[in-house]
Every structure is written in C-alpha cells, then in structure tokens.
Amino acid sequence: MTRFLGHIRAQWTSSNQHFKVNRSTLQTAIVNLNHVPTKASWDLAVTQALRMIKGSQTELVKVVLARCSRYITDTCIDPLELLACLKVEGQNAYQFCIQPSDAPAFVGNSQLFHRKYLNISSEALAGTRARGKTRADDFQIGQELLLSIKEDTEFTIVRDSIKKKLEMICDEVVVNPSKALRKLPRVQHLSAQLAARLRNEDDEFDILNALHPSPAVCGLPTEEARQFIRDYEIFDRGMYAGPVGWFGGAESEFAVGIRSALLGKGYSTLVYAGAGIVEGTNPSFEWDELDLKASQVVSVQRHDCYY
Template sequence: MILDFGRARLRATTVAIPDPGPLEQYLPDTGTNCAFLRRGEGFVALGQAARFETDTLDAADVWWEEISNQIDHDSEMPGEFGTGPLAVGSFTFDPDRSEEHSVLIVPEVIIGRRGDICWMTRLGDARGSAALPARGEALRSPVGIRELGGAMSGPQWERIVADVVSLIRRDEVDKVVLARDLRLACDDPIDLRHVYARLLAGYPTTWAYLVDGMVGATPELLVRRQGGLVTSRVLAGTVGLQTDGVDPLVLATELSRSSKDIAEHEFAVESVAKALEPYCKAMNVPESPSVLRLPNVMHLATDITGVVNHDTSALLLAAALHPSAAVCGTPTHLALDIIGELESLDRSRYAGPVGWVDTDGDGEWAIALRGGQVRPDTPNEIQLFAGAGIVADSDPAAELAETGAKFVPMMQALGLA
C-alpha cells in the first residue's frame, strides 16, 4: 500500500530485538525488498509505505524532508545511527540521458544491526506487531544462464577507449570514465536474493546493495553523514588480481607507484574534496592514497573526512558529490558529453548513488558499482555493468581487462566464475 501523506500522519515504532541472525534471510521472494549490508551490519527493508520516482537527488531530498516531518516516531533507542524510519534509494547516473527514473522508497518494515544493537522499525499498518517477519522462501539458483552480449563488443569498446585517449592527449578533457555492459538470461526469473547472498559471502568488506532491481557489492562509499561528521571513500586506479604467479604485494607496490593510476586517483580526490568543501566547516584530505585489496582487484583509496554543516542531509551531500571524477571524469560537463556521445549505453542506475537517509538527515550513500539490474518487464534477464577511468597513459587492452575483472563479482554470484 502506498500511503497518502498529504491526508494523514504516519506513525512508526522502533524496538530493540534479540540478534535475528543473518538479516538477508528475511527477504521474501516477492514484493518490494531492499537491503544495504556490510560485514553483517546494516538493514533489510520489506514492503513499501511510500515511493517517489524522480530525475534528481535534489527533488528527492525535498520530498523526503516533507515526508519526515509527517512521521511520528516512538523509539526505544533514540539517537542510534541508522535506526528508525528510512528512505532507501537508487539514482540514475545521468538523468538527461536515461530512459529510467531514480527511486526513493520508504519501507514498511526494517530489520537492522549495528555492532551489538539490533532493532526493528515498523511503519503504518505494519507497526502493530512486535514479532519478526517470517524468514523468506528458499533461494533459487539461476538455471540455464547464458550470455546475450552487450552494447559493444570488446574490440569496439577498445576503439572507443583509443578515441578518448586521443582527446585527452589533445588537452580537450583530463579524464573520462567509460563503461560497458553484459546481458545474461536464465530459464526462469532471476532470484536476486540468491545473487545478493553470494555477494555477501564473497565480498563482505563491500557495501552490498539491493534496491528496486539493482543488486551489487560496491567498494566505494560516496558519502556517510553521521551526526556532524561526513566521510567519503574515493577509489580510482585499479589492478586485477588474476595475474597468475604474481605476488599481490608486488602488484600493490606497482599500483602505488603507477603514474597513470596516481593521476587518475588525484582527479577523483580533487573532485570530491571540491564538492564537499562548501558543506563542511573543516576537512581532512590525506596527501597520498592507500591500497585497498578486494578478492578480485586492488584500488588506490583515499578516505576524506569533514565536519558538516548541521542543515545538510546525507542525500543533499550525495547530490553535491555525484557524479564524481571516479565514475564520470574531469571536467565533469565535458566528460558527460563524451560519455553520452561515444559510450552507446544507457547506464540507468549503474554508477549512481545507492543507499539510505533517515529522518535526521544521517545516512550512507555508496556508488552502484560491481552490480547489475533486473527490470520488471524482463525478469529472466540481468544487465551487468563495469567501467574504467581513461587518462592520457591508458592502454585500451589493459582497460578492457580491467572491466573484465570488475565483472567478476557478479559473474561469481551468478555461478559463471
């Protein structure tokens, strides 16, 4: 049921609960389900009390502020980060070049864990019961899965990379992030809960998301606002770990010394720092990146922190930061134009913000990477996405290999790798 907030206030109740075990087990096979988990912490969300489809994060922020002001919330744990009513969202990378809308969902039931604290929030008609929902049905593995190809073949995409390198070397743009896709089909509708469970098991240090047909495990936190503190993790510069016989420590050393990867990373850090600065009273930007190791790749990583102005919500910060140089390029407007002209791909909600915001404006927004999308009209198909940052020293074959490494988490989750 979608409630008409213009006519009645909504009541919400948050209660402490015993540890419910793995949260993902409460996701049912049907209905509106959302999840945002990392290292077993976060939440799953069931049902839909309200839904807002939009083209901009700014409009979503205004809508959620209006809704928040109409929610009466009784809580056993006031002030605990992430508890209480939430809006969960997934936004398009470029609304001007996408046929799809962004979405913000207010769930009816939320089951969460953070540290030793576990809770359940119920909204609207769902608030009357203190019992946990029943566990979901058995997960279904994909059957008869097969590749359908993408918008471009590998050689075609390499030629586009070469064209962009030429533009960069002529000083027409500094960096462009190019993406490619891969479509797969199954005999039966794809059970995204199965895909999500495999991602949680294989990539526990990432932010695993499941929102309105989008599923993935992203290593990149666009922004977290917790009280007066703001954090953003920037990832740019990548090396795959599928090189047989090469010590990962050697690869990490090479990555940290790679002028190409360092230049790509610096563009991304600068874009995030500039976007955050107007909203912060103070900021800390590390002088050099660290190396973040994941099961399939390593990234150069920088965690930017700051003290945020009190009237700036996590959703508004996400709007200010997106699209960063890590997923678009530098300068942003030129990179967007080049992507739109050359990429031949509607990214939809790939590389857009995905996450949540609460009624106080706190929240977490990641970038929807290492993922895929299942659409309601084609439930047997999933579209995977992967991208690479192109700079002056980029080699088309190496960039194609990088996207292949970034497809690996979803291919593993679907049983193909």
C-alpha cells in the first residue's frame, strides 16, 4: 500500500497507481558515505544500554538506538521514483512520501495502524535477517530467526505492548498469527497481525496517542528508553520515528517514519535505521542489521525498477 502526503502535490496516491521510473536516475553511484554515530560510538552506546538493562537501578528492558547515514551520489534521486521502487521492494507493505513545499522529501516503508470505521489493524514487527540465496538457505535463515531467544525477546516486547495499548481503547483484540515470518525481497522479520474494535467513535484520536511511540521505535518502559536516547544518541532524529498519516472520518491511516530516507534537492540522501537493544544483544550484529535495513532504501537507488 502506497500513500503520498504533500503541500505541492497535495493528494494521496492509491496503491494501484503506476509510477514511471526513470532508468538513469536510479542507477546512481555512491560517491561518499559516512555514519552518525560511527561504529566505535555505536558500540559504546549499545554497551551502556546493555549495562543498564542488566542493572538494577533502572527498569529499562529495551531501547531502540538509531543511525543516520549520509550518502552522496553522482545523481539526484527523485522522491517519487524512489517511492515507486520501494513499492516493488516491499510488496504488501506500506510506503509513504511526505514533501512540504520547498523542503526535503521524507520517504519510508512501514506501518503503524489502519482504521476503517471502528475496526483497527496493526502489525508488530521486530527481528531482521537477510533473505537466503537459495530456497534451502532462506528456510534455514528463517528458522534461525524464529528460534532465536534474543529476537523472540525483542519481538514479544513489541507485540505485547501493542496489544496492551489497544486493549486500553478497544474490545476484541485478536492476535493472529502470534508470531510468523514476514518475508520481503531483501529481508525477513518476525511479525504478528493485530485486529481490534474501538469501543467508541470518539476514541479515534486516542489511537495515535496510545500506539506511538511503540517499543519498535523507542523502547520499554517508554520514558526510560526516551531518556536513554536523549542521553546517548548523538544526532537529532528529526522526522525519523515520527508518525506520518491522516485522520479522515470513516477511515484513518498512519505509518511510522522508520526504514526511511530524507532526500534534499542536491546529491545528498540521509538514510535512517534503528535496532532494538535487549538483553543478549551483540553490538556488531546490530550494526550489521542497520546495514541490512538501510539496504532496502539504498539498493533500490542503484537498480532498474519497473512495474
């Protein structure tokens, strides 16, 4: 499902609308790349997070730390062309693009919730692995993800938190399946589908307040995780991890700005990705996971993409 927000192009783009993609634009070369934080600073922050999670002085169970990567390319990237490629890259996922007048475009691939009348659907997503090169390899990687104790801990925190928050404003909260693999072209995740029914139409505006920020973008408990991010994350998240969407009478829909990119008018693209830190986390493994998540945005800029 693809949606587009903007002031100049002030319309939503439906999921069945076709984008013509310029072949030359997307075959870009990366001229320069730098990360904030650096790998050394990342390791220090993750180590500190693990120390606090294992300690007895705080109740911190999970914190999401993020990285901002600046890619300098030899051509400019058009936001709508990138959006079109993300739709191919993440079929059956939710893509968004928001571009205020004379400002950078914010493009991403995620979902927070969808409401139709009183019915709400959401998805818990955590844990990331690459897809395998063969069917057997892909199956083995998926099984390792399903059986990982660390990934199950992270995923369970996200799923149970969303369920608990929905139960505050909804009846009939159903989780089905409770845990499954969500396979995308480049990555696979642990996933659970949640469905619920609002108790009252007047509760519509409480949905966003209840669901955001989730442990998938902040941590648990929320305030402890938020404070840790303030203290140890060394860049301004800006639009990253913020909600993007709309309220509209009979229907509302919101994404959350993760697995995202900020595209200016020049040759610079900021790509954002985050990783959940829980007990058992390995700093280097999580750094590699950031590369894997960023590849969903970066790789599509360097390949042809038609549909």
